[in-house]
Amino acid sequence: MSINSSKHIGIFCCLALLFIISIGNAQENTQKSTYLISYLLDLENRFSIKFSYADAYIQNVEITVPETGSLDEILDSIISQTQLTIKKLNARYYTLIKNSTLTICGIVLNNFEQNTVTGATVEILGTDMAVITDLDGSFTLSDVPHDANIQIKHLGFKTLFVDAGNLVNTNDCATLLLARFYQQLEEVVIYEFLTKGLTKQFDASIQLNTEAFGILPGLTEPDVLQTIQALPGIKSIDETVSDINIRGGSNDQNLLLWDGIKMYQSGHFFGLISAFNPYLTDQVTLVKNGSSAQYGDGVSGIIDMRTKNEITSSYYGGAGFNLISGDLYGQVPLNNKLAFQFSGRRALTDFLDTPTFNSFFNRAFLGERVVGGTAQTVNTERTDTFYFYDFTGKLLYDIDPKQKLRFSFININNLLDYNERSLDRNEETKSALDQTNLSFGGSLESNWTDRFTTFLNIYHTHYNLDARNSAANAQQTLFQNNKVIEQSLKLNTNFELTKTLNWLNGYQLTETSITNETNVSQPPFKSNVRNIIKIHAFFSELAYGSPNQRLHAKAGARLNYYDNPNTFTEFVVEPRLNINYAITKELKAIFLGEFKSQATHQIVDLEQHFLGIEKRRWVISDGRNLPIAKSKQVSLGLNYDQKNLYIGLEGFYKQVDGISTSTQGFQNQNQFNGELGKYAIKGVEFLINKKASDYSIWAGYTYNYNTYTFGAIAPPNFPNNFDIRHTATLAGTYTLNTWKIGVGLNYRTGKPFTAPLADNPIDTPFFPARINYGEPNNRRLGEYLRADASVVYSFDLGSEIKAEMGASVLNFTDRTNILDLYYSLNDANELQEVENTSLGITPNFSFRVKF
Numbered sequence: 001m002s003i004n005s006s007k008h009i010g011i012f013c014c015l016a017l018l019f020i021i022s023i024g025n026a027q028e029n030t031q032k033s034t035y036l037i038s039y040l041l042d043l044e045n046r047f048s049i050k051f052s053y054a055d056a057y058i059q060n061v062e063i064t065v066p067e068t069g070s071l072d073e074i075l076d077s078i079i080s081q082t083q084l085t086i087k088k089l090n091a092r093y094y095t096l097i098k099n100s101t102l103t104i105c106g107i108v109l110n111n112f113e114q115n116t117v118t119g120a121t122v123e124i125l126g127t128d129m130a131v132i133t134d135l136d137g138s139f140t141l142s143d144v145p146h147d148a149n150i151q152i153k154h155l156g157f158k159t160l161f162v163d164a165g166n167l168v169n170t171n172d173c174a175t176l177l178l179a180r181f182y183q184q185l186e187e188v189v190i191y192e193f194l195t196k197g198l199t200k201q202f203d204a205s206i207q208l209n210t211e212a213f214g215i216l217p218g219l220t221e222p223d224v225l226q227t228i229q230a231l232p233g234i235k236s237i238d239e240t241v242s243d244i245n246i247r248g249g250s251n252d253q254n255l256l257l258w259d260g261i262k263m264y265q266s267g268h269f270f271g272l273i274s275a276f277n278p279y280l281t282d283q284v285t286l287v288k289n290g291s292s293a294q295y296g297d298g299v300s301g302i303i304d305m306r307t308k309n310e311i312t313s314s315y316y317g318g319a320g321f322n323l324i325s326g327d328l329y330g331q332v333p334l335n336n337k338l339a340f341q342f343s344g345r346r347a348l349t350d351f352l353d354t355p356t357f358n359s360f361f362n363r364a365f366l367g368e369r370v371v372g373g374t375a376q377t378v379n380t381e382r383t384d385t386f387y388f389y390d391f392t393g394k395l396l397y398d399i400d401p402k403q404k405l406r407f408s409f410i411n412i413n414n415l416l417d418y419n420e421r422s423l424d425r426n427e428e429t430k431s432a433l434d435q436t437n438l439s440f441g442g443s444l445e446s447n448w449t450d451r452f453t454t455f456l457n458i459y460h461t462h463y464n465l466d467a468r469n470s471a472a473n474a475q476q477t478l479f480q481n482n483k484v485i486e487q488s489l490k491l492n493t494n495f496e497l498t499k500t501l502n503w504l505n506g507y508q509l510t511e512t513s514i515t516n517e518t519n520v521s522q523p524p525f526k527s528n529v530r531n532i533i534k535i536h537a538f539f540s541e542l543a544y545g546s547p548n549q550r551l552h553a554k555a556g557a558r559l560n561y562y563d564n565p566n567t568f569t570e571f572v573v574e575p576r577l578n579i580n581y582a583i584t585k586e587l588k589a590i591f592l593g594e595f596k597s598q599a600t601h602q603i604v605d606l607e608q609h610f611l612g613i614e615k616r617r618w619v620i621s622d623g624r625n626l627p628i629a630k631s632k633q634v635s636l637g638l639n640y641d642q643k644n645l646y647i648g649l650e651g652f653y654k655q656v657d658g659i660s661t662s663t664q665g666f667q668n669q670n671q672f673n674g675e676l677g678k679y680a681i682k683g684v685e686f687l688i689n690k691k692a693s694d695y696s697i698w699a700g701y702t703y704n705y706n707t708y709t710f711g712a713i714a715p716p717n718f719p720n721n722f723d724i725r726h727t728a729t730l731a732g733t734y735t736l737n738t739w740k741i742g743v744g745l746n747y748r749t750g751k752p753f754t755a756p757l758a759d760n761p762i763d764t765p766f767f768p769a770r771i772n773y774g775e776p777n778n779r780r781l782g783e784y785l786r787a788d789a790s791v792v793y794s795f796d797l798g799s800e801i802k803a804e805m806g807a808s809v810l811n812f813t814d815r816t817n818i819l820d821l822y823y824s825l826n827d828a829n830e831l832q833e834v835e836n837t838s839l840g841i842t843p844n845f846s847f848r849v850k851f
Helices: 003-029 036-047 071-082 224-230 355-365
Strands: 031-035 050-052 062-066 084-088 093-098 101-110 121-124 130-132 138-145 149-153 160-163 174-178 198-200 206-208 254-258 281-287 301-307 316-322 325-335 338-347 368-371 380-400 403-422 427-447 452-471 476-498 501-520 525-545 551-564 568-582 587-598 600-604 616-620 629-642 645-660 676-691 695-709 717-719 726-736 739-748 784-796 802-810 818-825 831-837 842-850
Touching: 031 036, 036 050, 036 062, 036 071, 062 071, 071 084, 121 138, 130 138, 160 174, 206 224, 224 281, 224 301, 355 842, 476 616, 501 616, 525 616
Parallel strands: 050 093, 101 174, 254 301
Antiparallel strands: 031 062, 084 093, 101 138, 121 130, 121 149, 149 160, 198 206, 206 281, 281 301, 316 325, 316 842, 325 338, 338 380, 368 831, 380 403, 403 427, 427 452, 452 476, 476 501, 501 525, 525 551, 551 568, 568 587, 587 629, 600 616, 629 645, 645 676, 676 695, 695 717, 695 726, 726 739, 739 784, 784 802, 802 842, 818 831
């Protein structure tokens, strides 16, 4: 796609948004709210008819009726809103009769961040009638007595009692808010920590609600993949969102889901920015251990993003920009059963030069410095064209109150042309890259009975990376293509055995095809390898919550059958366990365990390819050179939370077998040759957070001891590339009226690297000369230290439009941190040390409106 056409798309999206808003305003103006009694009098005069009714039936009842329409249409609307029976006695007289029972509906939200509450029990007291809320938090009940009392309860929330009559007189289903805290000793506390919108659940997962997001140091907007790095045990060693390390694992060992679709691309600007628009993301769930049996893949962790899933009666949306990109989003109801959701974002980098872009550019393209060898002054000229964009869409259709159909799609694109010319030698190097991810998905949620529900999810995803590099005036051209095509079907069934016991069962079929193509012009070399793997998975899980709510437990298993038609088949059994026990009201103990496996990996190319820009390619396990990766993990933790104080301590042990040196990011050329092995990590994570209504202060610490074992390497045991022994964070936020301020400090010890032999670093008898390396990862980089700050100011532009301005600075001390280091030989066969440096001081500014 050309740059001009991309600009036209952005303009078109803005015009489309304005058009939709105008339609929404027009629709709003065609309806009004009025009392039923006065409206009946108006109908009597307009149509020369008479109504008879008991005043007590309709006193204080309000309705919303279109200004125009036939008498029958208007009466049908009154019936649907009030559930009264209107009987025609003759051509002129009508009578209104109160029905003996009602049909009611509602949407259950928590009053903490207005998030949907799934699985809440809605019971008609004194009867056997009860249902559970679906994934949208909604429910429907028929044949409900007028005077019935309704009880709504869920583990971790205060029980709510509602009169049935209060759920009738409305066009839409009533919104019901559940409070989070009980007054009993056995309450289940879900603690909001660090900042508003981040909560820890009773199963030890972390949930992020982007709409309620507060502020974090260095961030003015809720970037999903940046935000989770504020949590203990989750970091990106190279400062990107496309290379997140969860408990010492590599990024390809994370399962990343968007609306149930597995994503193979997660970042813009070569991993410096998340590729997912946060403003339509309703909920993000992060799991480090003890995951549900319904999840496959992700031997290190799970990041599950879900977009908003509720049809609203009116449109909403927003737009904004920062010094890197601009975006807009919205949801438009087409009728009371159908709505469309959309978002779009585009970089400003190809036509606007900003300090933020310059800092990101220097980190991505010029973040290497060479130490050692004969000093060479090279006069170079650089030109670049770079931009990115993403857009999403979602169609929401409520077939009926018990059947909900959804269709989603997402497109992510990065484009780059980078030229570097040596003016002294008149040589030119060109790099071009086109990275795309296009995914489609659909789901059907069905409530068959009050106790039995199903959820069907299907998706198709297509990831493609085209990279081309030509050096020395096109004397050598290297082309690489990496393509991933995946389809999946997944069915979940949930049956409420008793009020304290739920049974989850399901099946998932996934087919993944990955193609890797390489074409080198000089010397001539071509390779085109395509692999396919099918995975059949059956899973079952029981979830128990004790009547006194002190014990919550989930136990299950997942049976995977891997079928690679060319090389191997294999069965893998994965047991899962998650136990939370409330020792006291404030003190909880958590025990988690899981076995997991995965068959897709990322091979990391050498730094020299594509000027160090993009080096990762997806591959499939073949059972020989790259087996299925299998993990086992266990952890034990204690959480103390009382009012405004949270203290968490968790110890864990994790082992991952079936890894290869080619997937672990070793950067030294010819050091390894795809040896197979494993890694084991043991660690402790600690977090203390003190909160009040206007401030939050926290300190976190993580200790990891992460080691490789490769039997074919001497010595076989050595530190993992992601072995960061000590990580610490100290940060705080403060709110003053409409101002929010955040300041934070991040520290960690250096990562290991491999140095050449001190007495004989170069093997000169060998042709061409090569480097003699010492023991793997025998030295460490220096300490990493970065300080960030941010401030956000909120204000109103009118009664319906809210606005925010924000400013942030990453690394405001402008400290140079070395992120990685490797060695190479120059043209004179001299040893050079190549350092990869961190972001320098990086300011940013944002402005947003929401309506």
